[in-house]
Structure formats: structure tokens, C-alpha cells
Amino acid sequence: MGELFFEERNIVVPGDKLAMGMDYLPAGGAFRDGECIRSKVLGILGINGRVLKVIPLKSQYRPRPNDMVIGKITDMTNSVWFAKIDSFRDGVLTVREVPEYIGDGDDLSQYYNFGDYVLAKVLNVNSTNAGLTMKGPGLRKLSGGRIIEVNSAKVPRVIGKAGSMISAIKEKTGCRVIVGQNGLVWIQGEPEHEFVAVEAIKLINEKGHLQGLTELVSEFIDKKMKNVSKKETEEKPKVEEKQVTQEKKSDKDDEEEQPKRRAVGRKASKKVAKRSKK
Amino acid sequence: MTTNKRTDGRNFDELRKMEAKVGVVSSANGSAMFKIGNTTAIAVVRGPKKLHPKFLQNPETGRLRCFYNMVSFSGSGDRVRPGPSRRTKEINLVMENALAPAIDLSRFPGSSVDVFVNLIQTDAGTRCAAITAAAMALADAGFEMRDLVTAVAAGLVEDQVLVDLNYDEDSHEMGVDIPIAMMPNEDKITLLQLDGRVKKEKLNEAIELARSACKKIYKVQRAALVERYE
Numbered sequence: 001m002g003e004l005f006f007e008e009r010n011i012v013v014p015g016d017k018l019a020m021g022m023d024y025l026p027a028g029g030a031f032r033d034g035e036c037i038r039s040k041v042l043g044i045l046g047i048n049g050r051v052l053k054v055i056p057l058k059s060q061y062r063p064r065p066n067d068m069v070i071g072k073i074t075d076m077t078n079s080v081w082f083a084k085i086d087s088f089r090d091g092v093l094t095v096r097e098v099p100e101y102i103g104d105g106d107d108l109s110q111y112y113n114f115g116d117y118v119l120a121k122v123l124n125v126n127s128t129n130a131g132l133t134m135k136g137p138g139l140r141k142l143s144g145g146r147i148i149e150v151n152s153a154k155v156p157r158v159i160g161k162a163g164s165m166i167s168a169i170k171e172k173t174g175c176r177v178i179v180g181q182n183g184l185v186w187i188q189g190e191p192e193h194e195f196v197a198v199e200a201i202k203l204i205n206e207k208g209h210l211q212g213l214t215e216l217v218s219e220f221i222d223k224k225m226k227n228v229s230k231k232e233t234e235e236k237p238k239v240e241e242k243q244v245t246q247e248k249k250s251d252k253d254d255e256e257e258q259p260k261r262r263a264v265g266r267k268a269s270k271k272v273a274k275r276s277k278k
Numbered sequence: 279m280t281t282n283k284r285t286d287g288r289n290f291d292e293l294r295k296m297e298a299k300v301g302v303v304s305s306a307n308g309s310a311m312f313k314i315g316n317t318t319a320i321a322v323v324r325g326p327k328k329l330h331p332k333f334l335q336n337p338e339t340g341r342l343r344c345f346y347n348m349v350s351f352s353g354s355g356d357r358v359r360p361g362p363s364r365r366t367k368e369i370n371l372v373m374e375n376a377l378a379p380a381i382d383l384s385r386f387p388g389s390s391v392d393v394f395v396n397l398i399q400t401d402a403g404t405r406c407a408a409i410t411a412a413a414m415a416l417a418d419a420g421f422e423m424r425d426l427v428t429a430v431a432a433g434l435v436e437d438q439v440l441v442d443l444n445y446d447e448d449s450h451e452m453g454v455d456i457p458i459a460m461m462p463n464e465d466k467i468t469l470l471q472l473d474g475r476v477k478k479e480k481l482n483e484a485i486e487l488a489r490s491a492c493k494k495i496y497k498v499q500r501a502a503l504v505e506r507y508e
Contacts, residue, residue, distance in 0.1 A: 013503045014380075014417050015425030015463040031424075038463065040382075040422045042503055057507055058308070058420030060326055062385060088326040088340075088389035127337055127388060128328070153420060209507055 012039040029054030061152035061182040063130035067122040070180035097133040117142040145188030150205040152183040157208035173197040196224040298502035308419025312411035316401035321411035323419040326389035340383030344373035376459040376469035382422040402448035428492040429459035432484035458488040462496040
């Protein structure tokens with residue numbers, strides 16, 4: 001048996017000699033150089049029997065067919081939108097690939113305007129562009145909420161095994177979260193809760209390579225959410241002191257507040273649309 | 279030369295004090311700082327992004343572009359005039375060629391990967407410090423590389439072979455400056471520049487000296503990259 005120079009989960013840098021001898025086989029992130037196997041990327045070494053692979057700590061997103069991505073509309077022509085998908089290839093969305101009926105000579109900014117974020121699927125990739133589609137379950141314009149960026153190598157960590165991490169974040173914060181394969185993440189919920197979810201995802205982006213990440217993150221969220229709920233309960237008794245009826249009213253207000261906020265968001269985007277038409 | 283020490287008290291094969299740090303610019307894909315003596319280089323990697331003008335695009339692979347810059351206050355006397363010059367153009371080219379054998383951009387056809395290197399303090403050996411910092415920044419950004427690239431200047435002062443020249447030695451009237459970059463694991467040289475007269479034996483001696491110096495610098499480079507994630 002050949003000689004191994006590192007242990008499992010060691011951090012290796014490009015060029016490192018991982019193992020000597022023909023017994024070992026290189027997988028992703030490693031390559032064979034004569035007698036030895038060397039690392040191609042900065043990452044964590046994974047050993048699976050005779051197979052050595054290096055899991056990269058960072059990577060650049062390359063669009064592949066059937067990827068769900070979040071894109072930002074940056075440009076449009078008579079029949080196409082261009083979306084920035086955080087890659088060296090632009091996302092291209094043609095009018096044929098949107099579910100809405102678009103008449104001849106329609107202004108495309110009515111449907112998706114500059115600066116809008118869309119959840120789209122990659123159809124095909126050519127040398128310069130990535131063709132996108134909006135036809136499919138769940139694909140839509142993302143209105144409201146907020147967008148944050150993580151490295152595309154950390155997307156599997158944000159989602160977790162069989163979606164365990166993402167569902168934990170959703171459950172604990174009560175936010176809606178969508179993770180694009182390109183590393184853009186959309187979060188929507190109560191402002192305070194949204195903030196906790198953002199912090200948690202940023203934590204994953206930074207500490208994603210550590211073991212026991214799920215526990216670390218869930219502990220983090222629990223701690224933060226406790227503070228949030230403490231604040232909320234501190235605010236509520238004040239209302240109680242005044243009148244019971246008023247409390248009910250304020251509850252209603254809370255309920256109404258969210259749709260209102262969304263409506264404001266919509267109005268604002270319409271305003272932008274009008275302005276751009278002018 | 280009759281003494282066996284240099285002007286700053288170093289031995290002939292001794293490097294200046296080194297310091298390296300990865301991830302110094304948080305907005306960048308990858309970044310690194312490398313300091314050797316009083317020469318400090320900060321490298322930032324941006325991209326891959328679509329390359330414009332289009333005729334520069336290579337449909338088979340990405341293109342590595344380097345942008346070397348000495349900050350206006352970096353010198354020890356007059357203000358360094360900003361903007362491109364004959365010298366920076368040469369260094370950009372030299373850096374690209376020194377890094378190109380190590381990095382694989384075939385996954386990003388038609389794109390460019392830009393490496394910006396700023397030197398905030400200089401005391402000779404800037405292109406070597408820039409290459410060393412750039413290699414770390416590229417590795418930090420997660421690009422596929424065969425190896426890191428490490429660079430150091432070897433040289434001759436009055437027929438004595440030295441490594442890692444400081445400004446006094448570099449500007450010596452009887453001095454020759456030989457910047458050398460290499461891939462330490464591959465043990466291959468990717469850059470060798472020389473202007474001046476030098477005997478074949480002395481050149482070989484200088485290369486050997488630089489080779490062992492590069493291995494020392496590589497250890498600092500590697501430690502900085504690992505430290506970032508530990």
C-alpha cells in the first residue's frame with residue numbers, strides 16, 4: 001500500500017502531495033502526477049477507501065442545466081431579459097420561456113423590471129450565455145424579502161443533508177427561504193426574524209467547513225430567537241396595561257402590517273416601472 | 279567583498295522577515311497579503327467575469343490578467359506617479375506568464391480572472407512579492423491550480439551570490455538582479471529574468487539559492503492558507 005501524507009478532514013492547499021503510490025485514486029479536487037496524487041484546490045481532504053478527493057472551501061459558480069438560480073434582471077431587449085446570475089455567463093430569459101402571455105410590442109418591464117430578482121431554472125448553457133426558463137413549479141419573481149450572497153461552494157452546507165439545515169432555519173425563524181444554486185439566497189419573514197436568518201446563513205458561509213455545523217447553527221438561532229421573542233414579550237405587556245380591547249386591535253394591526261408592507265413593496269416597484277417607462 | 283555579512287546584517291542565503299495573511303479584503307473572491315522585509319503586497323482576485331473587449335476572449339479557456347500597481351506613497355523618496363507605465367506593463371505580463379502554468383481556467387471559457395496587486399511599501403523585490411501574494415489570493419478564491427507559485431529575487435553584488443535583495447543591493451552599481459518564480463512542489467521555474475552580465479556558474483549558483491529560498495517562502499504561504507480555515 002502506498003503512503004498517505006495527510007489525514008481525513010485536513011486542510012490542503014493546491015499542489016500538496018496527498019499520497020504516494022499507484023494504490024490511491026484521485027477524485028474531484030485531486031489529480032495524479034506520476035507516482036503521487038496531488039491536490040488541485042484549497043479544500044478539505046476526504047478519504048474514501050483508496051479514493052482521495054478534496055472538497056473545495058470556495059468555488060466559482062458555473063451554470064449547469066436544471067440548476068435553480070436566483071437572478072437579477074439587469075438588461076432587456078424587445079424579446080429577451082438578461083439576468084445577472086453571479087457567474088461569468090449571463091442568464092438569458094426569452095419571452096417564450098415565461099408563463100405570462102406577452103403580446104407583440106409589449107413593454108417587457110411590465111413583467112420583469114430592472115432590478116427585479118427572479119427564481120429561474122437553467123435550461124441550457126452555451127459558450128457565452130445560460131438560457132433560463134420561468135416555466136416550472138415554484139419559479140417566479142421574488143418580491144419583498146431580502147437577498148444575500150454566499151459562496152456557491154457553501155450552497156450544499158446551507159441546504160444540509162436532505163435539506164436538514166434549510167428546514168431548521170425555516171422552522172426556527174419562521175421565514176421563507178429560497179437558496180439558488182448560484183449562491184444567492186432569498187429570505188422573507190418578520191423583519192427581526194429575517195435578520196436572524198440572515199445572520200445564521202452568514203455564519204454558515206463563514207464556518208461551513210467545520211464539523212458539527214448543524215448544532216452550531218441551531219444553537220446560534222435559538223439564542224438569537226430568544227432575544228427576539230424577549231423583545232416582543234417586553235413590548236406586549238405595555239399594550240395589555242391600557243385596555244384589553246386595544247390589545248386585540250393591536251394584534252389585528254400586526255396581522256395587517258405584513259400584507260401592507262408587501263403592498264408598499266409592490267407599489268414601489270410599480271413606481272420604478274413607471275419611471276423607467278418615462 | 280571581504281565581509282561575510284550583508285549591509286543589513288543578513289547572511290547571503292538569508293531571507294528578510296516574512297509575514298503572510300489570507301482573506302484581507304472581505305469583498306473580494308480571494309485576497310492575500312504578503313510582506314517580506316519592507317516590501318508589502320496586497321493581492322485581490324476578481325472574477326471570473328465576461329471578458330471585454332470581446333476579441334480578447336479565448337473560447338477555450340479563461341484569461342488571467344494581472345494589474346500591478348505601486349501606491350503613490352510606497353517608495354522611499356519621491357511620490358510614485360500613478361497610472362500605467364512601461365515598467366508596470368512589463369510586470370503585468372511577467373506576472374501573468376509566471377502564474378499561468380499553475381492555474382487552470384479551462385472551466386471558465388471566454389472569461390477573465392483579474393488579479394490586482396497593490397504594493398503599499400516597497401524595498402526591492404516587488405514583482406516577486408506580487409507573484410507570491412497573487413498565487414495565495416488565487417488559491418484562496420478557489421481556483422484549480424497545479425501548484426502555488428513562489429517568487430524571490432536572487433542576485434549578484436560584486437560577484438557574491440545573494441538571495442532576496444533589498445534596495446541597497448538591488449541598486450548597487452556592480453549588482454545583478456535575477457527575479458525567479460517557481461512552482462515549489464513541481465520544482466519547475468516559471469519566471470527567470472536577468473539583465474546584466476553574469477557568468478554561467480554564478481547564474482546556476484543563484485538559481486540554486488533561489489530554489490531553496492522559494493521552499494522557505496512556500497512554507498509561509500501554505501501556513502497562511504491553512505490558518506485562514508482552522
